[in-house]
Amino acid sequence: MIAHQENAIEVHNLTKTYDGRHKAVDNISFHVSKGEIYGLLGKNGAGKSTTIKMLTTLIRPTSGEISILGLDPSKHSLQIRRRIGVVQQSESFDFATVENNLKIYAMLWEVPRETAEARIEEVLELFELADLRKVRAFELSGGQKKKLQVARELIHDMDILFLDEPTVGMDPIMRRRILDSIRKRADSGLTVLFTTHFLDEADYLCDRIGIMSDGKIRAEGTSYDLKEKYGGMRTLDIVLRDPITEDLYSKLKEAILAGSLAEESRMERKQLKILGKNITRNLDQILSLLRSMGIAIDGINLRDATLDDVFIEVVNA
Amino acid sequence: MRLPAFLRLTYRNIRVNMDLGTMIFMLGLPALYLLVMGTMLQNIIPGVDVSSARISYTHFLGPGIVAMQTLTAGNIGGGMLWSDRRWGMFEQLLVGPFKRTDYLLGIIMVAIIFAVAGSMIMLGLSVLISGGFVFNMLSVSLTMLSLILGTMLFSSLFLIISTVAKTMQTYNTITIALFFVLDFASSAFYPIPTTTDEVIRIISLSNPLTYIVDVTRTALIGVPDTTTYVYALAMLLLTVFLFVLARLLYRTVRSGV
Numbered sequence: 416m417i418a419h420q421e422n423a424i425e426v427h428n429l430t431k432t433y434d435g436r437h438k439a440v441d442n443i444s445f446h447v448s449k450g451e452i453y454g455l456l457g458k459n460g461a462g463k464s465t466t467i468k469m470l471t472t473l474i475r476p477t478s479g480e481i482s483i484l485g486l487d488p489s490k491h492s493l494q495i496r497r498r499i500g501v502v503q504q505s506e507s508f509d510f511a512t513v514e515n516n517l518k519i520y521a522m523l524w525e526v527p528r529e530t531a532e533a534r535i536e537e538v539l540e541l542f543e544l545a546d547l548r549k550v551r552a553f554e555l556s557g558g559q560k561k562k563l564q565v566a567r568e569l570i571h572d573m574d575i576l577f578l579d580e581p582t583v584g585m586d587p588i589m590r591r592r593i594l595d596s597i598r599k600r601a602d603s604g605l606t607v608l609f610t611t612h613f614l615d616e617a618d619y620l621c622d623r624i625g626i627m628s629d630g631k632i633r634a635e636g637t638s639y640d641l642k643e644k645y646g647g648m649r650t651l652d653i654v655l656r657d658p659i660t661e662d663l664y665s666k667l668k669e670a671i672l673a674g675s676l677a678e679e680s681r682m683e684r685k686q687l688k689i690l691g692k693n694i695t696r697n698l699d700q701i702l703s704l705l706r707s708m709g710i711a712i713d714g715i716n717l718r719d720a721t722l723d724d725v726f727i728e729v730v731n732a
Numbered sequence: 733m734r735l736p737a738f739l740r741l742t743y744r745n746i747r748v749n750m751d752l753g754t755m756i757f758m759l760g761l762p763a764l765y766l767l768v769m770g771t772m773l774q775n776i777i778p779g780v781d782v783s784s785a786r787i788s789y790t791h792f793l794g795p796g797i798v799a800m801q802t803l804t805a806g807n808i809g810g811g812m813l814w815s816d817r818r819w820g821m822f823e824q825l826l827v828g829p830f831k832r833t834d835y836l837l838g839i840i841m842v843a844i845i846f847a848v849a850g851s852m853i854m855l856g857l858s859v860l861i862s863g864g865f866v867f868n869m870l871s872v873s874l875t876m877l878s879l880i881l882g883t884m885l886f887s888s889l890f891l892i893i894s895t896v897a898k899t900m901q902t903y904n905t906i907t908i909a910l911f912f913v914l915d916f917a918s919s920a921f922y923p924i925p926t927t928t929d930e931v932i933r934i935i936s937l938s939n940p941l942t943y944i945v946d947v948t949r950t951a952l953i954g955v956p957d958t959t960t961y962v963y964a965l966a967m968l969l970l971t972v973f974l975f976v977l978a979r980l981l982y983r984t985v986r987s988g989v
Contacts (some may be wrong), residue, residue, distance in 0.1 A: 471827045493831060502828040507820025509748045519744050523828060525734065553819075 422446045422482070423575050423606035424453075424470060429479035431465050431630075433563060439465040441630035442479070447575075447623075452597070452607040454621030455672050455724075456614065461627040463610040464504055467579050470608065484574055484702045500573040506560050508552035513544050516552050517530050524571035533571060538566035541596060543589065558584035562633045565593060573607045582616060586606075594620045614722040624722075633651055634729045641725045648720045649694040651677075651701065653687040656711035667708055685713075738831045741838025745812055746845065758804050758850050762797045766790070766857050769874035769921075770797075780923055783955035794858025794865070796920035798875075801850040802882030802944055803914055807907060808845030809883070810890020814903055816893070817985070836982060840887050847883040848876075855952075866954030874951035877964065881971050882944035888974035896982040918942045919949075943967045 424447040429441040440462040447453040455463045468474045470481060472492040472701050481488050495618045514535065521531035529562065539545040542562040552563060564579050578597070582590040594616060601607050611617055617624055618638050626634045626641070634641055659667075660684075668680050677691030689701060694717060705712060735743075770790040780792040816822035825835055859865065890907065897903035915921075917932060919943040924933055936942055943963035950960045 473827055475822065493829065494848060497829040499827070501824070503820065503824060503827070505820050505823070507824040509744070509750070509821060510815070510819070511748055515747065519747055523740050523744055523825075523830075525740070525829075 421448050423451075423484055424666045425433060425480075425609060426466075426470070427480040428478045428479060429469065431469060432460075432477040432726055438630050440469070440476075442628070443597040443630070445625055445632060445633045447606055447608055449574075449606055449610045450601060450604045451622045452601050452609060452620055454624040455608065455610045455623060455627060456616035456617055456726060457610075462630040463627055465630075466627075467501075467503075467577050467608065467610065471499060471577055472496055476623070493495030500567050500568040500571065500575045500576045502564050502576075502578045504579040504583075506557070506564065508560060508563060510551070510553060512549050512551055513555070513563055514548040516563060517570060522568045523569050526571050530570070531709070534570045538569050541592065543568045556584070558586070560590065560591075561585060562593075569596070569600075574604070575608065576600070578607065578609045580610055580612060582611065582613065590616065591619075604641040614688060614726055626726060628730045634725070638722060641729075642722065649691065651689040651691075651694050652716040652718065653689065653697070653705070653712055654714040655687055656713050658685055659710055663708065663710070667704070667710070670704055670708075671701065674700065674704075676704070737834040738837035738841065741825070741830060741834055742841040742845070743947045745838055745842040746923070749812065749842065752921055754808060758801070758808065758846060759853060760924060762800055762804070762850070762854055763857060765794060765800075765921075766797050766854065766861060769793070770861060782923070782953055783950055783957050783958060783959075785953055785955050787953060788862055790858070790862035790943070791953070792923070792949070794855070794862055795922065795952045796918075796945050798851045798854045798858065799878065799941065799945040799948040800915065801847045801854060802838040803886050803911070803941055805847035805850060805883050806886020806888075806891050807911060808846055809887035810841045810892075810894045811840050811907075812842070813891055813894040813982075813985075814897070822985070830874050831981075832983065836979065837890075839891070840884060842884045843887040844880055845887065847879055851875075851879050858884070865952040868954075870956065871951040871954060874956060875948050878944050878947040878951070878967070881967050882940070883963075885940055885967065885974055886945075888971065891978040892974065892981055895978070895985050900962040914939055914941045918945060920945045940967060940970055943970075 426446065428440060429440055429443050431440050442465065443462075444475065445453075455466065464472070469476050470483060470488070472488045472495055475489065484493050484534050488495055509519055511519060517535045517538065518531065521535065526534065530680050539548060542565065543564060544559070544562060547559065552560065555563065561581065565578075568576065573602055576597070582593055585593070590613070591679075595732050597607055598620060609617070609621060621638065623633045623635065623637055624641060634644070664682050669676050671680055671689065676697040677689045677694060679690040681688045693696065694701075698717065702712075702715075745756070773793075774789045777789040779786045780789055782792065813822065817824070822835075826832065833971045855865070891904050893903060893910075899908060913935070917935045918939045919936065920941060924942070925931075928936070934952045943966055947956075947964050947967065948961050950956045
């Protein structure tokens with residue numbers, strides 16, 4: 416395989432089979448450009464972690480090709496590991512205090528002492544672990560352990576950061592703080608491969624997203640593209656000034672469907688819901704139709720499809 | 733100055749494992765064996781024959797306790813792999829800037845350091861209690877050889893258990909049972925005369941700790957004989973065998989337990 420210079424990660428026809436039968440990863444191909452944040456989404460058992468384990472040289476693929484920073488993991492695993500950081504899904508820590516966990520990790524990664532001290536203080540503050548620095552890691556809560564795992568990885572320099580569900584057990588403020596910190600590093604050139612169950616995180620952080628199901632990548636693109644392609648219907652919520660008769664609603668519905676302005680509509684007391692793929696484009700016509708039928712409105716709200724909608728549609732398909 | 737990867741891992745293993753519990757297990761219990769059991773039994777055991785020499789019981793016990801440090805350190809070494817697998821650090825370190833061999837060397841190095849340091853402390857205590865031992869080129873070389881090989885042997889043995897045990901209960905049960913048999917069915921605490929029950933005698937003479945103890949004891953007392961060298965050779969062969977086996981099994985270890 417000839418790796419493209421601009422790509423930090425390139426994967427071609429990657430497959431991992433266990434026991435000769437179960438395909439954990441089934442012939443996937445994707446790339447991650449340098450400085451890009453790529454999100455890998457999928458249900459439990461979709462193959463995300465197995466993919467990360469192959470990319471981080473922990474397990475060998477059954478077939479297919481991988482290029483990490485232009486290097487082949489089967490031949491240059493150590494060189495690759497020197498240039499990557501990995502936050503694994505399962506918890507991992509040394510039987511030492513929070514501070515010593517960070518110091519030991521910095522030593523293992525040969526971070527110069529002064530740099531290590533400054534970075535340790537920085538991450539202790541960033542992850543709100545400063546007050547827990549003398550607490551032994553095994554005494555921390557699940558979320559705090561996860562914070563320590565992420566903090567530890569940010570102490571050393573790297574070209575690619577692999578994050579396998581890094582924000583599990585964290586509160587929304589901390590999650591956002593970590594995501595912002597990752598974004599800042601990506602803006603400075605760090606490439607990130609990120610898996611999460613929180614789709615809003617992927618939406619917020621990732622430049623591109625791949626959705627995995629049954630070991631395959633079923634959909635790929637930017638969050639916007641995916642919503643456009645797989646998002647299903649958008650919803651226009653309309654609050655009516657006064658309730659309308661069943662008759663009038665029937666006529667309205669008929670006009671909307673006949674004019675292909677939307678695919679579906681529902682009414683409940685003063686709440687009118689109109690659902691369709693091209694709602695945005697047809698918004699003017701829908702509002703004109705309402706006015707022409709003498710229906711007064713108090714407010715409208717147009718909701719975009721969320722990544723959750725995309726995810727459900729892709730996975731269920 | 734860049735420290736080789738296995739030495740960085742050795743340093744990490746020392747920092748992570750230098751806790752009070754480990755120190756009590758490593759130094760406290762053997763010191764109690766020497767100070768309490770040794771001096772108490774000395775009152776009822778007039779003397780023990782070792783090769784051509786007749787020595788006091790504490791003089792006899794001292795080298796046994798020194799050699800036992802290899803078993804203790806080996807157990808701590810094997811336990812490190814178990815602990816790292818249990819707490820996720822094994823997999824985490826394997827995605828770090830290390831080779832698998834570095835990790836294995838890091839464990840064996842720390843076990844050897846613990847064994848040698850612990851042995852020196854026990855030897856110092858033995859000298860205080862029972863008087864001098866013979867310290868010449870031969871005795872020191874044989875003792876060091878015995879301690880290093882012994883630690884590698886037991887580290888390999890416990891690494892094998894760490895790789896095959898599926899649960900913490902299994903690991904603990906095996907190591908506790910093994911520790912008991914290796915410690916007490918050996919020549920560490922008492923000689924193994926021909927009058928000993930045949931089954932116990934066979935177990936004791938097949939016990940690698942017996943070889944380590946006997947090589948250390950005859951070296952430190954200054955009476956090495958042919959048996960000393962035969963035991964040293966047997967120890968070497970057994971160490972190589974167990975190390976190769978541990979290395980092979982270790983390569984198959986994938987993730988946590």
